[in-house]
Amino acid sequence: MPSKKRIWIARDFLKCSGCRKCEIACSLHHEKRIWPEASRIRVFMLVPGAEVPHLCVQCEDYPCVKACPMGALSTSRKTGAVLVNDEKCTACGVCIKACPGKIPHLHPAKKTILICDLCDGKPQCTKICQKGNWDALEETTRSSWHVYKVHARKPEEITREVVRNLYGEAGEAFI
Amino acid sequence: MRGYAGKFLDIDLSTENIAQRKFDEEILKRYVGGRGLAAKILWDRLGKTWETVDPFGPENVLTVLTGPLTGFFPGARVCVSGKSPQSNGMVGSTVGGQFGVDLKCAGYDGIIISGKASKPCYITIFDGKASIKDAGHVWGKDGKQTLRILTEEGRQELKEIFPKHGELKEPQVLYIGPAGENQTRIAAVMEKWTHAAGYGGYGGVMGSKNLKAIMAKGLGPLPEVEDIDKVSDLIDEADRKCFKAASFRRWGTGAAGYAVGAKTSSEPVRNWQEEWHDEKSFAVDKFEQKLWVKRYWADYGCPTSCLKIATPKTGEFKGCVTDNPDYELQAFLGPNLGIYKPEDNVYLASTIDDLGLCGIQGGNTMAFAAELYQRGIISKKDLGGIQLEWGNTKAFGELAEKIAKREGFGNVLAEGSYRAALELGKKKGIDLTQYAVVEKGMAIGAHGIRSGRDFASIMSYACSVQAGDHTSLPSEPTEHENSEFSTILDDSGVYCTFNTFSMNIDMIWGFFSAVTGWTDLRKDWYETNALRIVQLQRAMLLLGGPDLKWKANTDDDNPARFYEPLPSGPYKGKTVSRKLFKEQKLEYYEAVGWDKEGLPKTDVLKKLGLQDVETKLKRAGVL
Numbered sequence: 001m002p003s004k005k006r007i008w009i010a011r012d013f014l015k016c017s018g019c020r021k022c023e024i025a026c027s028l029h030h031e032k033r034i035w036p037e038a039s040r041i042r043v044f045m046l047v048p049g050a051e052v053p054h055l056c057v058q059c060e061d062y063p064c065v066k067a068c069p070m071g072a073l074s075t076s077r078k079t080g081a082v083l084v085n086d087e088k089c090t091a092c093g094v095c096i097k098a099c100p101g102k103i104p105h106l107h108p109a110k111k112t113i114l115i116c117d118l119c120d121g122k123p124q125c126t127k128i129c130q131k132g133n134w135d136a137l138e139e140t141t142r143s144s145w146h147v148y149k150v151h152a153r154k155p156e157e158i159t160r161e162v163v164r165n166l167y168g169e170a171g172e173a174f175i
Numbered sequence: 176m177r178g179y180a181g182k183f184l185d186i187d188l189s190t191e192n193i194a195q196r197k198f199d200e201e202i203l204k205r206y207v208g209g210r211g212l213a214a215k216i217l218w219d220r221l222g223k224t225w226e227t228v229d230p231f232g233p234e235n236v237l238t239v240l241t242g243p244l245t246g247f248f249p250g251a252r253v254c255v256s257g258k259s260p261q262s263n264g265m266v267g268s269t270v271g272g273q274f275g276v277d278l279k280c281a282g283y284d285g286i287i288i289s290g291k292a293s294k295p296c297y298i299t300i301f302d303g304k305a306s307i308k309d310a311g312h313v314w315g316k317d318g319k320q321t322l323r324i325l326t327e328e329g330r331q332e333l334k335e336i337f338p339k340h341g342e343l344k345e346p347q348v349l350y351i352g353p354a355g356e357n358q359t360r361i362a363a364v365m366e367k368w369t370h371a372a373g374y375g376g377y378g379g380v381m382g383s384k385n386l387k388a389i390m391a392k393g394l395g396p397l398p399e400v401e402d403i404d405k406v407s408d409l410i411d412e413a414d415r416k417c418f419k420a421a422s423f424r425r426w427g428t429g430a431a432g433y434a435v436g437a438k439t440s441s442e443p444v445r446n447w448q449e450e451w452h453d454e455k456s457f458a459v460d461k462f463e464q465k466l467w468v469k470r471y472w473a474d475y476g477c478p479t480s481c482l483k484i485a486t487p488k489t490g491e492f493k494g495c496v497t498d499n500p501d502y503e504l505q506a507f508l509g510p511n512l513g514i515y516k517p518e519d520n521v522y523l524a525s526t527i528d529d530l531g532l533c534g535i536q537g538g539n540t541m542a543f544a545a546e547l548y549q550r551g552i553i554s555k556k557d558l559g560g561i562q563l564e565w566g567n568t569k570a571f572g573e574l575a576e577k578i579a580k581r582e583g584f585g586n587v588l589a590e591g592s593y594r595a596a597l598e599l600g601k602k603k604g605i606d607l608t609q610y611a612v613v614e615k616g617m618a619i620g621a622h623g624i625r626s627g628r629d630f631a632s633i634m635s636y637a638c639s640v641q642a643g644d645h646t647s648l649p650s651e652p653t654e655h656e657n658s659e660f661s662t663i664l665d666d667s668g669v670y671c672t673f674n675t676f677s678m679n680i681d682m683i684w685g686f687f688s689a690v691t692g693w694t695d696l697r698k699d700w701y702e703t704n705a706l707r708i709v710q711l712q713r714a715m716l717l718l719g720g721p722d723l724k725w726k727a728n729t730d731d732d733n734p735a736r737f738y739e740p741l742p743s744g745p746y747k748g749k750t751v752s753r754k755l756f757k758e759q760k761l762e763y764y765e766a767v768g769w770d771k772e773g774l775p776k777t778d779v780l781k782k783l784g785l786q787d788v789e790t791k792l793k794r795a796g797v798l
Contacts, residue, residue: 017480019473020273021414027396028407034246035396036273036280042344045273046326048367049469049484049496054342096341105341108394132418132478134471155342166468167486170494174319 006080007118008142009126011053011151013162016136018043018051022125029124037108040116041125041137044155047174050162052155053137055125056082056103056116059149064115067098073115080142081118089113101152176200177401178243178690179208180284184305186298188384189233189290193305196287204693205704208242208284209254210267211667214711216287217265221258222791226720230260230376231358231383233291239349239389240285241275242669243691246397247406248683249413250671251276251475253349255372257380260360261536261591261617262642263723264716266375267666269646271474272366274347275669280393292385295356299329300391301336301346310387317529318352318365319496321388325350329390337394346392352531354579355382359589361536361578361618365528369482369498370474373533374617374644376591401692409686410476416677417478423676424471427481430459432505432520440744441623441631443511445549445565446542447612447736450623451744454515462499462517472498479674487518495525500534503645506621507538512545513565526572530579535643536591537578539618541571543592544584546610552603559583592618594723609735613643615716615725620645624737626746633751634759637731640712646672649763660705667708707783709767710775714788717774717797727773727797731760774798 023039031038041055058080065073065082072088073095075081089112095104096113104115116123129137142148163171185194198212206212220236221228228234237257245251253275259266278285282303292307295314299306313321329346337343347366354362355378362378363371381387400406418424433455436442440451455461463470466487471480482498499505500520508523509515527537541563547553548563555562559577561570561584577585587595592611600607613619614636622629622645624636635648647662661680665672668687675683684697696704719725733751740750761771768779774797780789792798 014469015471017469017471017473017477019477019480020475021478024410024476028403031396032403033396036276036344037394038396044342044344045367046330046345048322048369049472091339093339093341102342105343106337106339128414131414132480134480166484167494167496168488170486170488173494174323 006142007121007123008058008140008148009055009118009123010138010140012136012138013050013052013158014165015134016043016051016053017134018045019132019134021128021132022053022137025124025128029119038114040114044159046155046159047163049166050159052158052162054101054103054155057101057148057151058082059152060147061149063098063100064095064104067094069094076117079118079121082115083117084113084115086110086112099152100149102154103152176203177692178247178398179203180279180282180398182283184283184286184300186286186288186305187290188288188292188296188307188386191307193307204696206708207664207667209240209269209667209669210256210663211704211708212240212285213238213254213256213267214265214708217256217258218711218715222787225258225715225718226724226795228258229721230258230263230380233289233384235380235383237288237377237380237384238285239288240669241279242667244668244670244686245275246279246476247400247690248476248668248670248674248686249410249417250477250479250674252669252671253278254666254669255364255377256375257377258715259375260379261376262615262716263719264615264640264642265712266641266644268364268372268375268377269666269669270364270366270370270372271671272347272370273475274349274366274391276397276475277347277391277393279397280395281391282393282395286389288384288386291383295385295387297325297386297388297390299332300389301333302392302394313387314356315353318350318368318531319529321350321352322348322368325388325390329392333392343392343394346390348388348390350388351378351381352529352579354530354532355379356387357579357581357589358382359532359578359581360591360594361533361540361589362531363533365531368496369528371528371533373535374641376533376536378531378533400690402689405689406686409682409689413674413678413682414478417674420479420677423481424479426459426463427483427499428502429462429483429499429505431502432509433458435502435506435621435629436510439628440626440741440746441629442506443542443612443621443623445513446511446546446610447623448546449743450625450741451746452510452515454510457509457515457517466517466521474671477671477674481673485521487521490518492518492522495522497521497524497528500524503621504534504538507535511538511542511621512571514568516568519568522568523571523575526575530575532575532579535620536618537575539612540578540588540592540595541574543595543611544574544588547599547607552605552607553599557584591616612734612736614639614734615642615730616723617643619643619734624733625741625749625751627749628746632759633733633756634763637733637756638760638763640709640716642716660701663705663708664700703783706767707785710780710783710785710788713769713775714792717792718795731773
């Protein structure tokens, strides 16, 4: 039985300090290293001030899982997170193309893809963000009516909007 | 070796030769990285000819170095150095951001740059591979545009190098603005729009090498450490401690623009003619409520987020952006220019950042000019029509642009307050150095010493091997968390000193041993290593040249203004006692092994294994 209360990591870009503590926590948890590009969550800073934490949103229809030709991707019954079977994954990158937000990325050193696994229901990134009272990432309960897929967007797209929000129309010159 | 990538890039821009270099573990253990290692590299490469090395000549060496703790200790920075066009010595000048982290992830602990490119260029370091590229299209561009264009270009190239990888995070960029390109002596090396390695004037050194920017992107992890679990625990503990610093987290240094004036009376007001003001319009609540669009802005791994993003969304300064402004820029581009409006302060900070001027040096130099204007020594005509009255925000903005572009009178001021005072003084037949509030050619930080209420002591600027740098001031060199030797450690391990305020010294050394595995470093550091770095920096400062040389003892003095009594405020009448200053200076000399004339004692140099320093100083007639 899938748990009724699945979590979702809500993100508030305007509150992201850009400290990258989420990346540090994520890569320490998964890789036992501090490794910015091997972190499942990555904070993009295409324009200073507009820091964009980028991580899987768990689309309702999981286009990445559907697209995987190797059957390497599945979803967790417990959390709804996308799970990667490293043995099966060939790092072909088909899932990246399938993702509307281009969120999956290759592991820099291993032949596999990196996708947020929600730390099996206890995400390390939100933990540190909450401890620090930044609240850019927040563990919420996934709602049955909300369409989460709309949040799967490329860093550039999000940046453009955040810049405008932060700096007003003058921000157009920064993008 | 733990904590180090183990390789350095050695780039000669004249020949376009890109080599790799390694240092023995013993050298790294002695000098650690950042400022300490820069002292070693610069001494080895330039020591023999130091006094003839033109800081803007191709012979100068520019170092961009991380340290073993960069990326591990909360708040990553990178340390820029070389022969300083301000002090003619060497200054370890650090700047926050992710550049140092990406450099290490790309496989390098640092970059050593010499020579001069034949035309504007920038360096890219993409996962192990360094290249020199044409920068003609960004030469002349301001900070924001430079970063925008280069970030885009870097991302495009990364996509070509790693076509299957998916989205990669952007590369990190160190760059200069027009002030650096035009080789002003008061230009900074910039990062992230508002971040500056300001002290030392290395923006101009980059400009002199035709080097617009350095871009780094690494896909690898930070280097292996001795004990990753311990590092992880220490990060948690550091976070817990830093999270408790509630007021610093909320306001950063942004509350000081009012408090350091009103309370401690040690803020520069109209070129330090006063150090007190009670302008509540400049209190932090006004910045916070009117201008801050991001209340917590941080650099890599930082739990504190003392930075805040300020931007006016309406009015004539719409679109100007800066952080906080932090205290130094609040002070130097606020009360120091007779300005008490937060919006005006943001405009000037944003302008200075875009031009790539150092906020401290730039603000000091403009206030120096404004005082000359106030005294009728220079006129509107001299200034090319600028009415340089206190509080005339737009006039200062215009002047900053002239300085950065070396236009008209700006060309004189581009030399910084001290050298401008010498040149103008010669022309006018008056001693104008009395109005230059500087230490050995460098503007001092916005922390006065007359009231006795701020952290700088009365001998600290005068005795500093970093000249006016307020972030690393001399103090009793004992194993104490507030000791100068500990700030040298911060700038050599290359991380943010601010985060150490919430920790004790054991924790900092805990990070060092967990990362490097060197358990005996602590004792050596305070007994010999830090002192060795001080002696090297002292030697380079005393050798000086080619345009100016400092005399030990005589030039180890405070700016003349600090001997004038404070004219206003709660500490009215207070000043620096010359007698007390002399006593404290001699105590410091003794503590760091200098004789009564401020010259390094030969037995001290010998004990530190610095016989070559002794030989050189004797040959140059310093000893």
